[in-house]
Amino acid sequence: MPTPSRSRTLAWPLLLAAALVAPSAFADTPAPDLRTSLSDQARRAWDAAKQLAGASDYKGALVEFQRAYELSHNPRVLYNVGVTEKLLTHYARAVDAWDKEIHEGASQISASEVQELKNAIAIVQQFVTTVQVTANEDDATLLVDDYTAGKTPFAAPVRIDVGKHVLKLTKPGFVDGVQNVDVASGTTTPITFKLDPTSKTALVSVSVGGVTNATIYVDGRDVGPAPFKGAISAERHTIEARSPGFVAVSETVDVQYKQPMSLVLTLSQERHFGRLHVVAPDGADILLDGKEVGGGTYEGVVTSTGGHQLVVRKNGYQTYSTEVFVADDQTRDVNVPLNHEVSTNWVAWGVGTLVVVTGGIVAGYFIFKPTDANPFVGDITPGITTAHHGIRF
Numbered sequence: 001m002p003t004p005s006r007s008r009t010l011a012w013p014l015l016l017a018a019a020l021v022a023p024s025a026f027a028d029t030p031a032p033d034l035r036t037s038l039s040d041q042a043r044r045a046w047d048a049a050k051q052l053a054g055a056s057d058y059k060g061a062l063v064e065f066q067r068a069y070e071l072s073h074n075p076r077v078l079y080n081v082g083v084t085e086k087l088l089t090h091y092a093r094a095v096d097a098w099d100k101e102i103h104e105g106a107s108q109i110s111a112s113e114v115q116e117l118k119n120a121i122a123i124v125q126q127f128v129t130t131v132q133v134t135a136n137e138d139d140a141t142l143l144v145d146d147y148t149a150g151k152t153p154f155a156a157p158v159r160i161d162v163g164k165h166v167l168k169l170t171k172p173g174f175v176d177g178v179q180n181v182d183v184a185s186g187t188t189t190p191i192t193f194k195l196d197p198t199s200k201t202a203l204v205s206v207s208v209g210g211v212t213n214a215t216i217y218v219d220g221r222d223v224g225p226a227p228f229k230g231a232i233s234a235e236r237h238t239i240e241a242r243s244p245g246f247v248a249v250s251e252t253v254d255v256q257y258k259q260p261m262s263l264v265l266t267l268s269q270e271r272h273f274g275r276l277h278v279v280a281p282d283g284a285d286i287l288l289d290g291k292e293v294g295g296g297t298y299e300g301v302v303t304s305t306g307g308h309q310l311v312v313r314k315n316g317y318q319t320y321s322t323e324v325f326v327a328d329d330q331t332r333d334v335n336v337p338l339n340h341e342v343s344t345n346w347v348a349w350g351v352g353t354l355v356v357v358t359g360g361i362v363a364g365y366f367i368f369k370p371t372d373a374n375p376f377v378g379d380i381t382p383g384i385t386t387a388h389h390g391i392r393f
Contacts, residue, residue: 034076042071049080058087075105076113082120091127092159093147094120129185130157131167135193140171157188169193200257201231206239209266214243217250234258241265274304274326280336284314304328312336 049064062084069077082097098117135152142149162185169177177193208214208226216228217240234257240250246267278298286294304326312320317338326332
């Protein structure tokens with residue numbers, strides 16, 4: 001005797017499948033008992049779903065039916081998933097579940113079961129329409145009223161219930177795109193999303209010439225060895241290349257959002273040299289670090305890694321000696337004013353002269369010293385001249 005096609009599959013009370021479809025009276029071949037074909041975990045989820053549905057808790061029943069499917073991957077479970085979605089007035093989701101059963105169970109379900117599914121789809125199809133979703137970012141998740149509907153890019157229009165909805169497209173690292181839509185039956189509504197990144201960046205490539213072991217710095221931060229390739233925020237940056245023994249090179253650039261940039265920085269070896277220019281009196285000998293390098297003037301290249309001993313000498317002048325430092329790639333000017341030597345002979349001669357003069361004074365003192373040491377006795381009256389020993393007073 002033929003067996004009803006869904007009698008074993010829909011073995012829970014209050015299931016309103018009869019109101020949704022007009023099932024075939026009999027299946028071509030008896031369908032296997034769905035419950036007994038499930039694993040223990042899937043069977044427990046299936047039983048819980050039936051109990052919840054019997055209590056009119058369709059949201060809870062939907063969760064358990066979906067769990068039973070995920071545990072078993074048995075496409076026949078999707079029939080009850082679709083019925084429960086319909087009872088929750090999620091018509092597009094019901095169609096998605098039944099359509100998925102048709103495709104996944106092509107080799108497992110009978111022709112009568114396929115027809116039941118198509119009939120169920122036809123009944124609710126009037127409440128379902130589609131939207132054509134396009135976006136500027138792939139692998140973004142579309143949510144319709146917080147229900148996940150798939151990821152971009154979509155190969156076909158997305159089913160959606162007729163009416164008002166909130167569509168949200170989300171992707172890590174991007175600001176969510178949200179649109180409120182009101183869709184009607186019989187038409188496909190185009191929906192376009194343009195996601196903006198939370199941090200706008202561009203791909204920047206930096207290569208370095210002249211050296212093989214350079215390090216790249218972005219705004220003073222070490223970002224790794226050259227060549228560098230990575231996303232940098234869309235703003236002004238200073239990009240620098242450094243390598244031991246080479247002069248660091250940097251360039252300030254304006255990075256534009258989504259506009260790739262390539263930069264080449266060329267390093268040159270460090271130069272620790274400068275020029276020394278010495279001007280001295282004519283005929284003077286100039287010695288640098290103990291080596292005679294010129295007379296009167298000198299100009300040449302010297303290292304800038306330390307000081308240099310400069311000596312200038314000339315007969316009749318005091319020797320000039322100092323330490324000079326020269327900066328990298330700069331010229332140091334040194335003007336040397338020599339002072340005349342001071343002779344030591346004039347000191348002795350002067351002393352001798354002093355002695356002679358002093359001796360003369362002493363001698364004169366004794367030569368011209370008067371012999372009469374007796375004091376003069378007399379008086380002097382103003383206005384009266386008195387002669388005494390031929391001397392006038």
